[in-house]
Amino acid sequence: MAAEHIVKAFDSDLQVLSCSVAEMGGLAEKQIADALKALFTHDRDLAREVIGRDLDLDRFQQAIEQKTILTLARRQPMAVDLREIVAALRIANDLERIGDLAKNVAKRVVVLDDVGAPPQLMRGLERMTNLTLSQLNQVLDSYSNRDLSAALTVWRQDEQIDAICTSLFRELLTYMMEDPHYITFCIHVMFSAKNIERIGDHATNIAETVYYIMEGRPITEQRPKRDTTALHVT
Amino acid sequence: MAAEHIVKAFDSDLQVLSCSVAEMGGLAEKQIADALKALFTHDRDLAREVIGRDLDLDRFQQAIEQKTILTLARRQPMAVDLREIVAALRIANDLERIGDLAKNVAKRVVVLDDVGAPPQLMRGLERMTNLTLSQLNQVLDSYSNRDLSAALTVWRQDEQIDAICTSLFRELLTYMMEDPHYITFCIHVMFSAKNIERIGDHATNIAETVYYIMEGRPITEQRPKRDTTALHVT
Numbered sequence: 001m002a003a004e005h006i007v008k009a010f011d012s013d014l015q016v017l018s019c020s021v022a023e024m025g026g027l028a029e030k031q032i033a034d035a036l037k038a039l040f041t042h043d044r045d046l047a048r049e050v051i052g053r054d055l056d057l058d059r060f061q062q063a064i065e066q067k068t069i070l071t072l073a074r075r076q077p078m079a080v081d082l083r084e085i086v087a088a089l090r091i092a093n094d095l096e097r098i099g100d101l102a103k104n105v106a107k108r109v110v111v112l113d114d115v116g117a118p119p120q121l122m123r124g125l126e127r128m129t130n131l132t133l134s135q136l137n138q139v140l141d142s143y144s145n146r147d148l149s150a151a152l153t154v155w156r157q158d159e160q161i162d163a164i165c166t167s168l169f170r171e172l173l174t175y176m177m178e179d180p181h182y183i184t185f186c187i188h189v190m191f192s193a194k195n196i197e198r199i200g201d202h203a204t205n206i207a208e209t210v211y212y213i214m215e216g217r218p219i220t221e222q223r224p225k226r227d228t229t230a231l232h233v234t
Numbered sequence: 235m236a237a238e239h240i241v242k243a244f245d246s247d248l249q250v251l252s253c254s255v256a257e258m259g260g261l262a263e264k265q266i267a268d269a270l271k272a273l274f275t276h277d278r279d280l281a282r283e284v285i286g287r288d289l290d291l292d293r294f295q296q297a298i299e300q301k302t303i304l305t306l307a308r309r310q311p312m313a314v315d316l317r318e319i320v321a322a323l324r325i326a327n328d329l330e331r332i333g334d335l336a337k338n339v340a341k342r343v344v345v346l347d348d349v350g351a352p353p354q355l356m357r358g359l360e361r362m363t364n365l366t367l368s369q370l371n372q373v374l375d376s377y378s379n380r381d382l383s384a385a386l387t388v389w390r391q392d393e394q395i396d397a398i399c400t401s402l403f404r405e406l407l408t409y410m411m412e413d414p415h416y417i418t419f420c421i422h423v424m425f426s427a428k429n430i431e432r433i434g435d436h437a438t439n440i441a442e443t444v445y446y447i448m449e450g451r452p453i454t455e456q457r458p459k460r461d462t463t464a465l466h467v468t
Contacts, residue, residue: 065320069306069316069320072303072306072307073306073307073310073311073312073316074310076307076308076310077307078307082303082307086299086303093327173417173418173421176410176414176417177414177417180410180411180414183407183410183411183417184407187407187421187424190421191428194425
């Protein structure tokens, strides 16, 4: 009876953890969507909201860390249960970093002037954002459903984000060279693009964590990687 | 007798963890120093070494995570012991991120042409690097010695790095505006400077973790913060 009680309490601990991570994931998605919406529409008020809300993600991470540690120390879990707990810790960490990256974009919006940027520049960034949001959404679903194949799909698709980022950097450089008037604006867009690309990297980290939960080992396959922005600034 | 044995084994677990973190810290310092040395001396071979060695830091982090989790699950530690273990996990995480940031700088070196940059530009970056390395060194010492006051000194000094970064960004912008020939080079320096600034942020995270070990609660004081690079690119 006592043992059964402990098992039930432990299952409920795991469920609470998993729900917290999913809820935190939803907030992180909202932060990215709003930060970029603020950038595209020059909405400084929305950007300030994003900056303010970042604290909520920090608090989520602290709460998940706390819960994780207590569960580890109290329940001495093994095998897949242990991996579930470690996964919650890792994903919360990725989501917190995603929040920081969204906040960084929002900070730029607050100080950025509307210089009437060429629409195709912003279109590249918008495509990157949509793809990244879709990747994050899919990987969070794969975590909720413990869906290995969906996680692997996300993991393999990251190179698309990298490819758009690389071509965007090349385009931005051309604008800067041609008209120094655009330099400041383009630097902001470059840093924002780099932040979105990093969000994509965190989505693939989460995919790796889902793999680790289900397979009990890290992915050994080589991930396709096309981030050559460092190359194409030359 | 059995209890005493367990206590001794636990102390030894903690010592092993603490030593691993210190060793990982030494490697992270070396990675930053070498990445920046490679940048200042246009040494692509050294840059490639840095890129290759990043895997060692990743492995360190995985090993520390593994050890941490096993210790938590096996020993059910409480109070300061629990905080010691959580701290090892957090610091290993910061050091792994620091390694990534150093690797990012090294990647730029591999593709960067020597455009004969104005020496004062590189001097700003060199000052920033030295200050950041000294901050990291001090904070790792404060962890090894469990020295609260040294940790707090590092925590409060981060604004100096931010201030140099801000003034460097302003200078870089001027060069880019005046001569488009410098644009590519200056963008690489900007991204490198931003990476170093982030390394500084991780050093302050470590300072916060030392505080948490010793005081059992997060720092509530408001940290002086002068990162206005987002502002000064406008």
